Amino acid sequence: MHLRTTAAAAVLAVGALALTGCGADSSNGGGDAAACTPAGEPVTLEFTSWIPGIEDVVQIWNDANPDIQVEVQTGPNGNSGTYQNFFNQIAAGNAPDLGQIEYDALPNFLVQGGVEDLSACENVVAAEGDFVDWAWGQVTLGSESSVYGIPQDIGPMALFYRADLFEQNGIAVPTTWEEYMDAARQIRALGGYITNFSQSDINQFAGFVWQAGGQWFSNNGTDWTVDFTDEASTTVADYWQQMIAEDLVSTVPAWTDEWNNAYNSGAAWTWPSAVWGANSIASGAPDTAGDWRVAPLPQWNASDAAGGNWGGSSIAVLSGSDHLYEATEFALWLNTSDEALAALNEAANLYPAATSGLALPSLAEGVEFYGDQAIYDVFAQAATEVSPDFVWGPTMTQTYADISDGFKAAVSGSGTLLEALEQGQAATIQTMESQSIPVAK
């Protein structure tokens, strides 16, 4: 008995400590613009990023800027641990000056007071025109004057397709979603699937909604609006629901061996995906080298030219940093200078968010796996067609999980994608309210 009480006391103590640790960060807000002036002395910045090989890129900066040295720190992919670490470190007061944060996670940092507003920095404000306009929207988060990060990379979407199979079977490459479904029926009749519908990549689905003109979140400065079932979302959900119901798409879990194998064996013919997906196919389906091509994403109306986006990240200054000026100088260099963009593209296939980066020489070349097609031209075009209005919400981890649960149920026959979105919306509003994030009714 004695033993049990001791242990219980210990557990309680631990729990209390953990709670104070997590709760502390809500007080030190990042909303107020801090001063953005040079320190006037040599500064060492800490920069956390999970991109392998980014040290080499930073080395270029360090060699040229002895007074602003940047120390690279690393960790797992954001949602796999680094974001939680950022929050812990902010609470403990020893967060790095700069951190990589994906666009869909940035609002979470904003509502938790985890990132500094960079609008006091003239260099940042002046850089707006250097970036693809909607990517800038991803770091201003719908506000008029605030800037919460420097865009790093983007994931404009296009259609990867098996040119050889389409040609052999006399099927035209679809340019609208309607044609896409027609092609899907023809392909199904031949025994294949036009694509695989991923139950877990909710941000891919969000990319479709984004293209269709949907808007899941908006923020008027104080209150958030949540709407996963607007017209565009409903259209997209109904469309894929029909594809699933007619058995026109396979539904194996994405990113598994089974999934790779579907592409490698020719069972799946296309993949509407982001620019970084070029590498995923090349490595996951090595036997199909030379057979793939890239076309623009199918449109909802034949006359439209709307793009979607899947992924991408920004470099934010985490709250507590004393060196806003130096941090933004570095972040701007990293994401706008040709030498850094070229190095990032080479080291980690990052597709730049800066307009000048879209014209990198390495992105103009033909890619062998895609039959020497200059595939990045397609993505560069798509990058200019993405709507600037799409905003992410502050609880995306939970939102993704809830919608994904609904999608998994829908592909196994219980419920529909639209119902999953409805449930996801209800759960998201509930989560936001439980975190005292104001939600407009």
Added chain:
Amino acid sequence: MTALSPVGTRIREPLVPRISAMLVMSVFTVYFLLPLWWLLVASSKDTGDILTTNPLWFADFSLFQNIGDLFAYRDGIYLRWLLNSVLYAGLGGAVATLLAAMAGYALAKYRFPGREFLFNVVLGGVLVPTTALALPLFLLFSQVQLTNTFWAIFLPSIVSPFGVYLARIFAAQSVPDELLEASRLDGAGEVRTFFTVSVRLMTPALVTIFLFQFVAIWNNFFLPLIMLRSEELFPVIFGLYNWNTQLNQIPELRSFVLVGSLVSVIPLIVTFLLLQRFWRNGLGAGALK
């Protein structure tokens, strides 16, 4: 000799239970070895073959090529991680064993007020999972600016409540009070008695504690996840996890993760093979009480 051998006269288990026991054990052996086998096979393939060939049989055998690539990747950062793990686990395990031995011995052999209370507090420590302690430890270490240092992993690794428990049980059992009396009468101090007499008697338990702690530190994932940010301090498990989280975007890392996992198992296997004799003794001793 053969005539005296008990084999002929020993009461043998009937055939059916023996066969079924063997069968159950074979099934479990296969069950436990299959992942290792898969890892070995997958490590021997180049990136393309991993996904396209039979997962349980070899394609083109390029294991050594892969290991070479892994060791060369980013100036041998993997080897650095391996070395870190050996340092954290080896050094941490050794110090933890020493501390646990001294604490357990003191709790077993000296009578002082609060002895049972102290022991119960230590036992309480066994019940708190190390994962739950990682965040509080991070906040504590932040106060003294020790996060993201060698000490952030090393210091928490040198305490082993379970080791103290095991050492106490074992000391109570295997170190006779008479022997300590004799040693004192001969003029040896307490410290000398501990190191020259008691430690030797406790060796099997100490090896067990060391092995337990070595494995616990080697596999400790959550503490490095929270504490460390500089790549050159990572233990190998955490480094591999980091690579693994990048696979969607950087698929080339796949074969490094696989080969890296295979190589990272080897030190554990070697340690076990070297020390398993003691391990068995120690486990038995712990179980008797």
